[in-house]
Amino acid sequence: MIKVDAARPFPFAFDPAKTALIVIDMQRDFVEPGGFGETLGNDVKRLQAIVPTTAALIDLCRNKGTEVIHTRECHRPDLSDLPRAKRDRGNPELRIGDTGPMGRILVAGEVGAEIIPALAPTDTERVIDKPGKGAFYATPLADHLSQRQITTLVLAGVTTEVCVQTTMREANDRGFDCLLIEDATESYFPAFKTATLDMIRAQGAIVGWTARFADLKAAWCG
Numbered sequence: 001m002i003k004v005d006a007a008r009p010f011p012f013a014f015d016p017a018k019t020a021l022i023v024i025d026m027q028r029d030f031v032e033p034g035g036f037g038e039t040l041g042n043d044v045k046r047l048q049a050i051v052p053t054t055a056a057l058i059d060l061c062r063n064k065g066t067e068v069i070h071t072r073e074c075h076r077p078d079l080s081d082l083p084r085a086k087r088d089r090g091n092p093e094l095r096i097g098d099t100g101p102m103g104r105i106l107v108a109g110e111v112g113a114e115i116i117p118a119l120a121p122t123d124t125e126r127v128i129d130k131p132g133k134g135a136f137y138a139t140p141l142a143d144h145l146s147q148r149q150i151t152t153l154v155l156a157g158v159t160t161e162v163c164v165q166t167t168m169r170e171a172n173d174r175g176f177d178c179l180l181i182e183d184a185t186e187s188y189f190p191a192f193k194t195a196t197l198d199m200i201r202a203q204g205a206i207v208g209w210t211a212r213f214a215d216l217k218a219a220w221c222g
């Protein structure tokens with residue numbers, strides 16, 4: 001077992017053989033200048049800042065033989081998995097499925113839906129396309145983790161208070177122990193990130209734990 005003493009709200013112990021890293025939605029449309037996120041008025045530099053740490057986290061897991069799973073928030077080209085309630089939210093001039101700066105917004109196969117090149121999955125890594133905010137909703141993720149006897153999830157990605165938090169809550173309810181890496185997740189809104197980390201750790205890790213990457217690495221690599 002590895003024990004991350006500096007994790008909050010108290011030390012986090014995990015077995016790397018029963019752990020997977022889930023990197024949430026590090027897609028071009030959310031992270032890159034000129035993408036959907038920026039067209040909505042968001043400062044994507046905040047999200048770009050976590051790329052080096054997220055890359056180092058992925059490398060650490062790859063080197064340790066811990067599975068790396070990537071997710072993408074995207075929909076089928078015919079939008080049959082896009083509920084009206086989701087399509088009707090947001091910017092009325094540019095909605096999911098419309099043609100945006102990087103192709104049809106959040107549609108599978110379009111440039112904007114791809115994971116940024118710096119964090120590209122390897123040929124053998126699992127990529128889960130998800131139509132919701134949470135990675136468990138309408139995806140094969142739960143079955144995949146159960147087949148591999150995974151009990152612990154390390155989480156990274158964007159955005160902290162939307163798809164990362166939703167996935168972590170889904171996982172927590174399914175019985176996984178979850179550790180969110182503080183400097184490998186980000187929000188367009190600093191206050192939302194802070195509030196989400198606080199909520200996760202509240203009441204004795206009601207949703208899970210958080211730790212900085214350096215503390216995870218120090219515990220794992222000695």
Ligand code: C5J
Binds near residue numbers: 163164
């Ligand atoms: C959002 C996400 N924020 N990946 N998606 O709509 O968090």
